[in-house]
Amino acid sequence: MDRKRVNGPELSVPPIFKKSMDVEPTVLVNQNKKRADQRGLDDIRPIYLKTGLVTQANGSAYIEIGNTKAVCAVYGPRQLKKAGFSRNGTLNCEFKFSTFSCTKRRNNMRDPQEKEFSQILVQALAPAVRLELLPKSAIDVYVNILENDGTSSCLSAAIIASSVALADAGIEMWDQVTACSAVLSEDQVLMDGTEDEEKRQTGAIILSYMPSLNEVTHILQSGKSETALTTQAVEQCIDGCSKISSVMATALLQSLDKSSGL
Amino acid sequence: MPIPVISPAEKSYIEQGVETDCRADGRGRLEYRHLVLETGLLSQASGSARCRLGNSDVLVGIKVEIGEIEQDQPNQGRISCNVECSPSASQQFEGRGADDLNNTLTLALERLLSGPQSGLDLDKLCIIPGQQCWVIHIDAMVMDCAGNLFDCIVMTTRAALFNTRIPKTEIQDLGDGEFEFEVMDDVEDAEAIAGWENLPMSVTLYKIGERYILDPTILEELCSQVTLTVGVNKTGQVCGVQKGGSGSVDPSLLTEMIQTATTLAGPLIQQLDAKLAEEEKNVLDKRRKGEPVQKLGFFAAVI
Numbered sequence: 001m002d003r004k005r006v007n008g009p010e011l012s013v014p015p016i017f018k019k020s021m022d023v024e025p026t027v028l029v030n031q032n033k034k035r036a037d038q039r040g041l042d043d044i045r046p047i048y049l050k051t052g053l054v055t056q057a058n059g060s061a062y063i064e065i066g067n068t069k070a071v072c073a074v075y076g077p078r079q080l081k082k083a084g085f086s087r088n089g090t091l092n093c094e095f096k097f098s099t100f101s102c103t104k105r106r107n108n109m110r111d112p113q114e115k116e117f118s119q120i121l122v123q124a125l126a127p128a129v130r131l132e133l134l135p136k137s138a139i140d141v142y143v144n145i146l147e148n149d150g151t152s153s154c155l156s157a158a159i160i161a162s163s164v165a166l167a168d169a170g171i172e173m174w175d176q177v178t179a180c181s182a183v184l185s186e187d188q189v190l191m192d193g194t195e196d197e198e199k200r201q202t203g204a205i206i207l208s209y210m211p212s213l214n215e216v217t218h219i220l221q222s223g224k225s226e227t228a229l230t231t232q233a234v235e236q237c238i239d240g241c242s243k244i245s246s247v248m249a250t251a252l253l254q255s256l257d258k259s260s261g262l
Numbered sequence: 263m264p265i266p267v268i269s270p271a272e273k274s275y276i277e278q279g280v281e282t283d284c285r286a287d288g289r290g291r292l293e294y295r296h297l298v299l300e301t302g303l304l305s306q307a308s309g310s311a312r313c314r315l316g317n318s319d320v321l322v323g324i325k326v327e328i329g330e331i332e333q334d335q336p337n338q339g340r341i342s343c344n345v346e347c348s349p350s351a352s353q354q355f356e357g358r359g360a361d362d363l364n365n366t367l368t369l370a371l372e373r374l375l376s377g378p379q380s381g382l383d384l385d386k387l388c389i390i391p392g393q394q395c396w397v398i399h400i401d402a403m404v405m406d407c408a409g410n411l412f413d414c415i416v417m418t419t420r421a422a423l424f425n426t427r428i429p430k431t432e433i434q435d436l437g438d439g440e441f442e443f444e445v446m447d448d449v450e451d452a453e454a455i456a457g458w459e460n461l462p463m464s465v466t467l468y469k470i471g472e473r474y475i476l477d478p479t480i481l482e483e484l485c486s487q488v489t490l491t492v493g494v495n496k497t498g499q500v501c502g503v504q505k506g507g508s509g510s511v512d513p514s515l516l517t518e519m520i521q522t523a524t525t526l527a528g529p530l531i532q533q534l535d536a537k538l539a540e541e542e543k544n545v546l547d548k549r550r551k552g553e554p555v556q557k558l559g560f561f562a563a564v565i
Contacts, residue, residue, distance in 0.1 A: 013333055016333075112365050112368065112369055113369065115362075115365050116365060116366065116369045119362070119365075119366060122508070123505065123506065123507065123508055126508035127508060127509055127510040202378060202379075203379070205503075209513075210510060213510070214512065214513065215510035215511060215512055215513075216505075216510060216511050216512070216513055216516050217505075217510040218505050219490075219503055219504070219505045219516065220503065220504050220505070221500065221502055221503035221504070222373050222377070222379075222502055223377065223378070223379050223501075223502070224378060224379035224495070224499050224500070224501050225499065225500055226498075226499055226500070227498065227499070227500050227520065227521065227524045230500045230503065230520060231517050231520065231521075234513065234516065234517060234520075235513075238513055
């Protein structure tokens with residue numbers, strides 16, 4: 001029971017609008033191989049990425065992938081809350097959807113899906129961070145999703161923003177971690193699916209990748225697909241990741257210019 | 263209690279063993295441990311199964327209940343999963359130590375079973391469209407943790423779902439769009455879950471050094487940096503891929519691991535399903551002849 005807040009009724013549901021029930025669902029891919037927002041099958045949505053949003057944090061980043069918006073703040077390296085010796089640093093990640101970010105209102109407390117995404121963030125970022133240089137320390141990464149246009153794209157936005165924020169905080173890393181998501185249908189891979197596309201397809205995949213070291217740090221696929229399609233989706237996601245890494249590098253260079261060009 | 267630790271010497275011993283395809287207990291890299299699987303042991307549950315894979319012990323109980331439909335799927339029943347590691351299963355599970363692991367295992371099981379990739383016919387689970395449906399509650403309890411938990415849980419869940427019987431319902435149309443239904447008490451009339459054969463199996467590969475192994479013991483699990491869980495159904499389709507662990511993997515090795523898991527799952531599903539069907543046939547034969555059905559007993563699985 002959440003005793004800290006004045007709770008509303010236990011069960012409440014979003015209204016069903018009459019107009020949305022009469023409207024015909026739009027075709028996902030039309031004859032010219034274009035999707036609903038005029039992207040090609042292989043195109044990822046435009047990305048806006050900037051560091052320095054949260055002034056109180058050691059490092060922070062704000063990312064927009066299409067309509068998905070996420071903020072990441074990194075605090076660290078700082079002292080471990082529990083006394084005791086640990087040879088390697090600890091990476092703690094907290095992932096949270098804002099309550100207004102999704103179509104259905106999310107709870108204030110972290111639900112199991114958010115706890116799982118937090119663990120996924122740790123698994124995706126840990127291979128890249130040089131934790132062996134930070135004994136007895138903790139690095140805290142907080143990700144807040146402001147708008148959700150595709151759950152897989154939220155997770156990839158979180159990973160990208162976290163990686164850039166970690167670099168912005170001056171934490172030593174082996175490599176940046178990029179992430180890319182895709183939506184799978186019977187025989188097609190649609191890169192970077194929106195929420196609409198995700199709801200109506202048979203599967204989704206998200207992959208995070210370190211471009212210079214050529215290593216995959218996380219893969220998560222849900223839904224059903226043939227093995228060949230999964231393999232193809234993995235390759236396409238890795239290609240997408242390589243494109244995104246140049247966007248991340250540009251954002252970090254810009255932040256350097258801004259701080260040195262005073 | 264702290265998480266189990268492993269010494270560098272032991273780690274090196276295990277890594278070299280994996281490299282030469284001869285592990286500490288003599289198995290090859292892609293061999294399973296001894297498996298004991300039994301269904302129908304809990305009388306109060308709609309379906310149950312217990313599996314002992316090596317020393318890992320999982321008990322799954324399934325209860326089917328009548329519930330309200332979900333707003334976005336008004337003509338379908340639904341499945342709810344829960345995995346709990348009993349605090350007695352391992353030293354690190356005391357108090358709230360098992361919370362994170364419970365959450366991970368529950369969500370991984372849900373990812374495999376809820377949705378079209380589970381292959382189950384959820385439309386058949388609907389009683390009154392738009393109002394009432396069958397809700398299948400899957401509760402897995404880990405009683406002994408000795409490595410390779412998730413695969414063991416999925417095997418047991420499949421067997422328990424095979425064993426589950428859903429009571430028949432009779433719907434009466436009261437007119438004016440109002441319906442009433444009655445649940446038949448007769449045990450003989452209960453039906454199996456439609457689409458059970460399409461349930462996916464999970465194969466988890468653990469990367470140690472540059473090789474990967476199946477079904478590790480606890481010590482081997484501590485040596486592995488990356489795990490890859492692949493869900494495969496009997497037609498060879500991939501029903502979910504999830505990476506675990508805090509390491510990273512080369513893309514070509516990743517694709518190879520997915521291929522291997524898909525290839526390994528086929529014969530595994532076939533053999534398990536054949537055994538389950540055989541056991542059921544024996545039980546039904548004995549019941550028809552009026553002979554008592556001998557259960558293995560809870561301790562019989564411990565060798």
